[in-house]
Amino acid sequence: MLKINNLNAKIENKSILNKFSLNINPGEVHAIMGPNGSGKSTLSNILSGKKGYEVTGDVVFDGSDLFKLETEERAHRGIFLAFQYPLEIPGVNTNIFLKTSLNAVRKARGEKELDAIEFLKLVKEKAKELKFDEEKLNRQLNVGFSGGEKKKNEILQMTILNPKLSILDETDSGLDIDALRIVADGVNSLRKENNSFLIITHYQRLLNYIKPDFVHVLMNGKIVKSGGAELAIELEKKGYESFS
Amino acid sequence: MEKQLKTDFKKTIDSSDYSQKEIIVKEKCLNEFIRSGFPSKKNEDWKFLDINQAIKSKIDNLNYFNENLPNELDPKIYIDGLEHNKIIFINGRIEKIDFKYEESDKFEIKDQFDNRGLLNNVNSLVDLNLALATKYYKILVKEHYSFKKPLIIYNITTNKISSKNINIRLDFDLKSNSCLKIIDYSIDKSEKNFVNIVYNFSLEKDAIIKNYKLDTAENDNIKYSYNNFNLDTNSVAENFILSLGSSFIKNEINCNLNGKYSSAFVNGIFNLDNNKSHEIKTSINHLNENTKSYQLIKSVLGQNTKSAFQGKIFVKSNAQKTDGYQLSKAILLSDNAEFNAKPELEIYADDVKCSHGSASGSLNQDSIFYIMSRGLNYNEAKELLINGFLLDVVEKITDNEIKNLIKNIMGLKE
Numbered sequence: 001m002l003k004i005n006n007l008n009a010k011i012e013n014k015s016i017l018n019k020f021s022l023n024i025n026p027g028e029v030h031a032i033m034g035p036n037g038s039g040k041s042t043l044s045n046i047l048s049g050k051k052g053y054e055v056t057g058d059v060v061f062d063g064s065d066l067f068k069l070e071t072e073e074r075a076h077r078g079i080f081l082a083f084q085y086p087l088e089i090p091g092v093n094t095n096i097f098l099k100t101s102l103n104a105v106r107k108a109r110g111e112k113e114l115d116a117i118e119f120l121k122l123v124k125e126k127a128k129e130l131k132f133d134e135e136k137l138n139r140q141l142n143v144g145f146s147g148g149e150k151k152k153n154e155i156l157q158m159t160i161l162n163p164k165l166s167i168l169d170e171t172d173s174g175l176d177i178d179a180l181r182i183v184a185d186g187v188n189s190l191r192k193e194n195n196s197f198l199i200i201t202h203y204q205r206l207l208n209y210i211k212p213d214f215v216h217v218l219m220n221g222k223i224v225k226s227g228g229a230e231l232a233i234e235l236e237k238k239g240y241e242s243f244s
Numbered sequence: 245m246e247k248q249l250k251t252d253f254k255k256t257i258d259s260s261d262y263s264q265k266e267i268i269v270k271e272k273c274l275n276e277f278i279r280s281g282f283p284s285k286k287n288e289d290w291k292f293l294d295i296n297q298a299i300k301s302k303i304d305n306l307n308y309f310n311e312n313l314p315n316e317l318d319p320k321i322y323i324d325g326l327e328h329n330k331i332i333f334i335n336g337r338i339e340k341i342d343f344k345y346e347e348s349d350k351f352e353i354k355d356q357f358d359n360r361g362l363l364n365n366v367n368s369l370v371d372l373n374l375a376l377a378t379k380y381y382k383i384l385v386k387e388h389y390s391f392k393k394p395l396i397i398y399n400i401t402t403n404k405i406s407s408k409n410i411n412i413r414l415d416f417d418l419k420s421n422s423c424l425k426i427i428d429y430s431i432d433k434s435e436k437n438f439v440n441i442v443y444n445f446s447l448e449k450d451a452i453i454k455n456y457k458l459d460t461a462e463n464d465n466i467k468y469s470y471n472n473f474n475l476d477t478n479s480v481a482e483n484f485i486l487s488l489g490s491s492f493i494k495n496e497i498n499c500n501l502n503g504k505y506s507s508a509f510v511n512g513i514f515n516l517d518n519n520k521s522h523e524i525k526t527s528i529n530h531l532n533e534n535t536k537s538y539q540l541i542k543s544v545l546g547q548n549t550k551s552a553f554q555g556k557i558f559v560k561s562n563a564q565k566t567d568g569y570q571l572s573k574a575i576l577l578s579d580n581a582e583f584n585a586k587p588e589l590e591i592y593a594d595d596v597k598c599s600h601g602s603a604s605g606s607l608n609q610d611s612i613f614y615i616m617s618r619g620l621n622y623n624e625a626k627e628l629l630i631n632g633f634l635l636d637v638v639e640k641i642t643d644n645e646i647k648n649l650i651k652n653i654m655g656l657k658e
Contacts, residue, residue: 048617051609075619087614091632100628101618108619140632157618 001026001196002047002165007057009042009221016042018221020057024165029197031207031232034218035240040200041084043218044169047198048081049074062164075101076108078164082154082171089141094153097141098123102160126159130186147174155186162190167198172206184209204236217243245306246278252308256376259311266357273364274375280368289367292552292584293523298466298492303436308376308409310336315402321431322398326649328427329395335402336410336439337378343395350389354382361415361444361474366498369468373442377413383424385416387448390423394646397426399441401434401465408437415444418451418479425454425643432463432489441469447479449503454482456646460489460653467493477503484641485512486650487522487551494523501528501535501563510539511640512553515630515654516581517546525554526570530563530596537567542637543574543604544630545581552584555600561592568596574604575633631656 002024009017016039024030034040046053049071059066062077069077089097103113114122127134132152142150151171158166168187172180187197187210199210207215207229215231216223217240224243225231235243253274257267283289284296299306315334322330332340341353357380363370385391399412418424428441445453455471467490473481485495499508512524528537543551557568574583585602607629615625635656641647650656 050613070621071613071616072619072621075617081617083614083617087608087611089611089615089629089632091635092628097615097618097628100624101620104619104624161618 001062003058003060005058007046007059008055009039009046010054011042011052016053016221017046020222022216022223024196024198026164026194026196027192028214029191029199029210029212030214030216031199031201031212032216032218033201033204033232033235035202038218039221040218041169044081044167044198044200047074047167048079072104073108075161076105080158080161080163080166082151082158082166082168084169084171084173086142086150086154088143088145090143092141094139094141095123095137098137098157098160101157105161123156123160126156129189130156130159131182132156148176148179151175151183152179155183159186159190162195164194165196165198166190167200169200170202171199172201172203180206181209204232207232219243245281248306249274249278249308253375255309256378260378263357265359269359269362269364270375273371276365277368277372277375280371283368289525289554292550292554292586293492293494293521295369295466295468295492295494298521299438302464302466302491303407303438305407306409306438307407310376310378310408310410312337313404315339321400323396323427323429323649326645327393329391329393330398331395332398332400333412334400335405335408335434336412338381345393346391347389350386351391352384352386354384355379358382361446363442363444363470363472366470366472369440370442370470372409373411373413373440373470376409377411377442380413380415382415382417385418385422385424387419388421391425394425394427394643397428399428399430399439401432401437401439401463403433403435405434406436410437410439412439412441413443416446416453418445418447418453420448421450422448423452425646426456427646428455428457430459430461430489432461432465435464437465439465439467441467443469443471445471445473445481447473447475447481449477449479451476451479452482453480454643454646456484456486456641456650457495458486458650458653459493460486462489464491466491469493469495471495471497473497473499473508475499475501475503475506475508478505479503480507480509482509482642483511484650485510485524486654487512487514487524488516490522491519492521494525497524497526499526499528499537501530501537502532504532505534506532507536507538509537509640510541511637512541513634513637514541514543514545514551515634516544516549516551519548521550523552523554525552527556527558528568530557530559530566530568532560532563534565535563535567537569539570540637540640541572542634543572543583544634545574545576545578545583547578548580549578550582550584552586553602554586554588556588556590557598557600559591559593559596559598563593564595566593566596566598568598570600572602573633575630576604576606
């Protein structure tokens, strides 16, 4: 589904990713762990189409050259990024934003757009599953939301859009243990044959709840070690230092 | 200019039935205008938008006599979906007054000249207006009467006029505990004229005036509007300005909070493209205790555009417990867009709460990326952000029906 081959990324002439390669097959959950500044967020930004990076290498998503797709086209094809720091968008109602987003994606996929009632039914059901306060759906997008609410809102958007590849950029940071469990449940509910996940995290904590198929250690823009779920536990014990 | 003014002034006098008293006042104002002329950027109040320069560069041979041209009313221009009373100006002349929704003994429309509250010596443009406005109407709302429907003042210019100075003057007298909502709606099919509008509002205690100025039609006219308010105890003046269409427009508001617990609100939106220059200038004078003012002005500025907000809050020494607030924000969509803010606080009382703020910047690219990552394209993301930025101002409108009308006019989605 996602094939990254020798990806190099620079920003303002500073090299961030360096010959980064990774394959994700349908249904797989990959975790990328790494210290601060190792290039984790850059990777998620580049995959979802953020501008401003100087990029070389090949990234193929579902048979298409990813770099030929605009940011919104990647969303249409099924890439979703749960932001590390979700933005506050004043004056934009959360519910209406979610509906606009879902219908933009559905339209691009040639599916029928949902009307207000169909959408409301869907969003209420998903919000309930995530224990996301329904009242917040009528507020301005992320404005005045706590850190945890913002993260839950990301997961809510993810479950509504039902993406093929979900990238979770440090979704666990700033979450208390209950919220962590709810977020993990949200992710696990999307785990299906065809849905894949790229989970970016500092800590092994989240991986207690979302069991990864593969764990990769990212250091200085490169994967230095890959393994199964047990690698995360080893990392937690030994620290990143031992891999440098 | 002087020769043209004098000739056109004589034509104006000859074609009307002004009283001798009125003519004397008008002559005085004319001479005052001739002495000072159009204000230029040398004048501090006009340093951001130089109207003298704008008129010189845009209008050839400006003339001041507003002859009575035959005009046809096109009912299609009326605002739909909102029952309303009407005053219709076409090319500066009143064509229709229709207050059919109101009880006829609850209001008066006077056209006698009254030399109280003339507003002479305010500035040269108000003098010019006084000298040349063809008719002087005063609308009086009697005590304890609230207008059932809003009044829409249509200000229409047609392609029959060009290089013309149009002067409109209306006074509003709101007796105690009365209420009136006015929408000024301009429809311009003309180009290269100078439209000069002066309103004078006088509010007795507990009266409420709401004035919504909508300048939305794309046009190449130069406009100036001066609103003066005198507010007695516990009265309220709510202003909303939607500044979009004209190539040059300055809205000026002077508000005297004379009575205790009186309050003034000024909310404004500039959404500009194509070389437009717009300004809002306010003077809110807190002259008594427990008076309140609130101002929120937002700009979205495209290529070669310029907006300015000059907001002054004056607090007299006896105006304790004053609450004054103003904020202006701008999004600059182009490197050559310009936003000017000049907040001024002049405070002589010691127990007051006054604040001001101003911020400008370009569209937040991180926000754009966030929205695009959810499937919206760049233009949709941009529109959503601008929409949200401006919606905040529209939400300040206290009349729901009018708020929805304005949202529709602006194409704002909730």
